[in-house]
Amino acid sequence: VAARCRELLRRVALATVPPAPLLWRWDILEFLEDSRGALQDIRQAHASASRGAWREIGEATGSEHDATTLPVGLRRQCEDLLGRRETWVGDFEAELVAMVTRG
Numbered sequence: 590v591a592a593r594c595r596e597l598l599r600r601v602a603l604a605t606v607p608p609a610p611l612l613w614r615w616d617i618l619e620f621l622e623d624s625r626g627a628l629q630d631i632r633q634a635h636a637s638a639s640r641g642a643w644r645e646i647g648e649a650t651g652s653e654h655d656a657t658t659l660p661v662g663l664r665r666q667c668e669d670l671l672g673r674r675e676t677w678v679g680d681f682e683a684e685l686v687a688m689v690t691r692g
Contacts, residue, residue, distance in 0.1 A: 593620050593623065594620065597616055597617055597620055600616070625685075625688065625689060628685055628688070629685065632678075632681060632682065632685060635678070636678055636682075638671075638674060643671070643674060646667050646670060646671060647671060649667060650664060650667045650668055650671065
């Protein structure tokens with residue numbers, strides 16, 4: 590997605606003549622659709638507490654043996670992250686829905 594964004598920005602910067610057809614406008618729409626898909630993939634990968642980094646953090650703090658080997662400050666930070674996960678996922682979901690709704 591980042592490479593396509595750079596390419597679109599380069600093409601837009603080169604299109605300095607106003608009467609020239611705006612051939613890149615369809616590329617921008619395709620890029621936005623690809624970006625939306627990438628964001629939905631991210632949401633799927635991280636929405637559940639039983640997946641990815643959320644699972645690893647939960648396992649590290651949930652296991653009595655692992656939790657006792659973590660420094661107190663790190664354990665508290667992990668617990669804070671887990672406590673805020675629902676809020677962050679909800680905010681991300683709301684932003685994604687708003688973006689999809691705006692088209």
